[in-house]
Amino acid sequence: MDRPGNFSEKTKRAVAARSGWHCSFAECGRLTVGPSEEAPDASANIGEAAHICAASPGGRRYDPKMTHEQRSDINNAMWLCVLHARLIDRDEATFSVENLHTMKEAHEASCARAISSGSGVAFGSGLFAIGPNIVCTGVFTRIEATQWTLQLTHFLSGDIHQVASYISEFGDASADHKYILSNELGDGRILSAPPSLIKDATGISLLCPVESNFPRSDVQKIGSSLAISAETNDLYLDERGSIARVSGLDYLPQLIRQNLSIQVGESVFDPSFGMRIFEYFSEYSGSPWLALLFKLDMVRQASIPFFNTYQEQRNTPLRCVTRVHSFEILASAPTDNRLPIHVDCEIKGLGRWKKEMSIYMPTAEQMEERKKILAVRPPSFARKKT
Numbered sequence: 001m002d003r004p005g006n007f008s009e010k011t012k013r014a015v016a017a018r019s020g021w022h023c024s025f026a027e028c029g030r031l032t033v034g035p036s037e038e039a040p041d042a043s044a045n046i047g048e049a050a051h052i053c054a055a056s057p058g059g060r061r062y063d064p065k066m067t068h069e070q071r072s073d074i075n076n077a078m079w080l081c082v083l084h085a086r087l088i089d090r091d092e093a094t095f096s097v098e099n100l101h102t103m104k105e106a107h108e109a110s111c112a113r114a115i116s117s118g119s120g121v122a123f124g125s126g127l128f129a130i131g132p133n134i135v136c137t138g139v140f141t142r143i144e145a146t147q148w149t150l151q152l153t154h155f156l157s158g159d160i161h162q163v164a165s166y167i168s169e170f171g172d173a174s175a176d177h178k179y180i181l182s183n184e185l186g187d188g189r190i191l192s193a194p195p196s197l198i199k200d201a202t203g204i205s206l207l208c209p210v211e212s213n214f215p216r217s218d219v220q221k222i223g224s225s226l227a228i229s230a231e232t233n234d235l236y237l238d239e240r241g242s243i244a245r246v247s248g249l250d251y252l253p254q255l256i257r258q259n260l261s262i263q264v265g266e267s268v269f270d271p272s273f274g275m276r277i278f279e280y281f282s283e284y285s286g287s288p289w290l291a292l293l294f295k296l297d298m299v300r301q302a303s304i305p306f307f308n309t310y311q312e313q314r315n316t317p318l319r320c321v322t323r324v325h326s327f328e329i330l331a332s333a334p335t336d337n338r339l340p341i342h343v344d345c346e347i348k349g350l351g352r353w354k355k356e357m358s359i360y361m362p363t364a365e366q367m368e369e370r371k372k373i374l375a376v377r378p379p380s381f382a383r384k385k386t
């Protein structure tokens with residue numbers, strides 16, 4: 001007989017079916033069932049019904065106030081691949097009850113939309129950003145040269161009203177707020193016109209007119225710079241005793257590291273330039289969304305050009321990065337202002353490039369201090385609208 005709090009076979013099958021037999025973990029979506037080579041009629045299953053709140057004391061997210069019935073209820077079950085079932089059982093701080101319920105709901109919503117729209121595979125829904133204030137999960141339903149169409153499943157920040165305002169105020173928006181980013185593609189596009197919102201029986205769809213892919217530089221043509229040591233974060237001398245310089249492929253790690261280390265609000269030249277790592281860290285630390293938001297922000301720096309008023313030119317800050325595959329955070333918090341990360345991306349003129357590095361992140365006090373200085377001394381270069 002089953003132990004109290006465990007799921008019945010009926011509940012396991014129900015939660016698997018509601019997930020389309022795909023893992024519900026954000027951005028996984030792995031198919032968990034398929035044919036087995038053992039016999040012509042055999043099937044293999046690599047999924048399991050995981051407990052959101054553990055069935056017994058000592059387990060993750062165990063809630064003593066729950067009854068055995070509530071623990072074995074489908075509401076407490078989440079269908080996951082074995083990999084992610086193990087992952088959520090290692091870290092209770094990151095995978096809180098609330099976070100897991102959000103993932104489960106987002107995944108089930110994608111499944112429901114996939115069957116009602118007949119649009120086929122819609123699992124492992126990815127994160128999208130539409131401008132700076134709207135982040136949502138969703139799936140691509142169509143990708144064309146001049147238009148991206150997606151179905152929204154869940155808002156992480158913003159809501160449908162904010163989408164409507166974004167559309168109506170599009171004409172007045174700053175040029176570098178007109179973009180769409182996709183974590184799934186690891187790429188983004190400039191919006192050439194306001195998106196259109198369609199709400200029907202299958203859900204909410206967003207039609208986004210896009211410009212063609214912004215051209216990136218070949219890694220050999222990214223120029224050169226004074227070399228900054230990754231260890232000391234300072235200039236150093238080369239073997240001839242001159243201040244060392246780096247160029248091309250040797251400059252690449254430094255270019256990426258420096259760009260990922262500038263926070264929005266820090267630059268004297270333009271406070272709107274930079275990464276939102278500090279902001280996301282303050283808001284999403286300890287949540288599984290954090291690494292996905294960092295990736296989304298790196299996608300922005302790789303694909304959306306920034307108008308450099310100083311040099312009078314438009315460039316993507318990460319210059320030669322054509323696609324971001326992944327962005328992993330290797331520590332739960334920065335040490336001495338350094339946060340270790342691992343990036344995996346596609347470089348023009350080189351191909352796939354993976355690198356572990358540590359990026360700068362200010363403390364909340366340092367960030368406040370910086371803002372005060374900038375308030376006294378306004379940006380020396382006024383913003384240009386393009």
Ligand SMILES: [Zn+2]
Pocket residue numbers: 023024025028029030080081082083084
């Ligand atoms: Zn999974």
